[in-house]
Amino acid sequence: MAEANITSPLARVDSSLARQGMMQQLGVYLVAVEAGRCELGLPFSDKVTQQQGSFHGGAMGALADIAGGYAGLTVAPTDAEVTTVEYKINFLTAKTGGDLHAIGRVLKAGKRLIITQADVFHIDPDGTRTLCAVMQQTLAPVHKQY
Amino acid sequence: MAEANITSPLARVDSSLARQGMMQQLGVYLVAVEAGRCELGLPFSDKVTQQQGSFHGGAMGALADIAGGYAGLTVAPTDAEVTTVEYKINFLTAKTGGDLHAIGRVLKAGKRLIITQADVFHIDPDGTRTLCAVMQQTLAPVHKQY
């Protein structure tokens, strides 16, 4: 039933992602979601580049932030949203072309705080997968406002 | 002379910002720049929102990252670019409408590493200024590739 679907991890993330203007603008797409884990993708385009023509660190940071946030959303109460308290990201290498995939994982699902990590991989058109960035994040469940 | 202008803090940041597809896309503009300090602005639009209609954390993170990076660029050798090694951002409050301003400041300008902090303020249409996020960042000067 629709009611049940709304609270499935996939439905929750899909419905929230569609409401994110920035993510729609950049071209972020959902790869996979399950309880405690979310994988998002971002294709290379001139909307996400920095001054040397590679994927912008801001794009990697935003993608990792959202992947961690949606991993957290899947374990939050069904009447809650999650908000990012803070995150920290290390960049390992810069990449041009292909897609970025960010995989967020929940490490701790507390009532007041959710702790996650995310890995950002570059997926080359030839299939090569390279770790580009790693993130640690703190989320807080908050009352859903819409 | 043009040659000299190219290495002024303003000219360096302006020229680099124009090359950043993502920042152009989001609407980021330069407010002020001097040696060791850079202030950037970002107007509210549906390109920078999250699922509840406020400025996206990813937009705040990208703006802070760039403001810190450009503050660093002003103290890097003139034949160098800077690349973000890592940053960490804490979000203090969510805001809708108005503009965000991020002010990056250099704390340490080393040969191999530059350490910065940035504050992100929300500027309400009525002029109210609210601290929204704080960032710490590590940059590395790298050889300019263009």
Next chain:
Amino acid sequence: MAEANITSPLARVDSSLARQGMMQQLGVYLVAVEAGRCELGLPFSDKVTQQQGSFHGGAMGALADIAGGYAGLTVAPTDAEVTTVEYKINFLTAKTGGDLHAIGRVLKAGKRLIITQADVFHIDPDGTRTLCAVMQQTLAPVHKQY
């Protein structure tokens, strides 16, 4: 009256610091405390060195963590303790001899989360003051267990 003193910022921090085995062990002392701000000191000794003979990063990290935590404690409800959710520290320079002072400041005092920053200075025996490290931190007020 004793009852009132217990809830003054100074009394709260002093009473808590005396209970911290690790801080007693390392020789941490209270410099100053007021609502939203706490300054702690740590003298150089062979209890706080790393392999090259300078102050250990772990000692700087612990001192900054505690200074931020006690700044937070001064703004938490009087029946609460605070616990560190996370922190991030950048090291600017290594120092030998003298004292370290860490100054924690509250940026946001929320009901569920408190956000702080701390600066760690080295105080040379000749009085020279050098910024050594900067920290950002998230705290959570928790029920006092003693």
Next chain:
Amino acid sequence: MAEANITSPLARVDSSLARQGMMQQLGVYLVAVEAGRCELGLPFSDKVTQQQGSFHGGAMGALADIAGGYAGLTVAPTDAEVTTVEYKINFLTAKTGGDLHAIGRVLKAGKRLIITQADVFHIDPDGTRTLCAVMQQTLAPVHKQY
């Protein structure tokens, strides 16, 4: 031969750890080391407690910092030391008694920068293993000064 042993991962870490006054003071011991990975232990004692009697966050932070640093040391040039540029740690749970183990792993071994992660586990006397903290860290190889 002694010359060769000095550059084995185990010998490098062991020799450096013995020089760290703070780690000797706290009781930190080496569990295992191989290229790109280092595991350290810390027994519970009143030298490492906070005000509620649990392991101090500062002790967890120092242990994680060192485990990451030594993981990095194993992949640095043999005439180099490593210094911590920055780290960020999230605390998941507080523990009393038993031992802490921190496992540092190298994610990227660059010439100028080494990126690591560390997990801190609590090992209960009954053998139960609980993830207590996670860290991300940036190291820089530096010239050995001793």
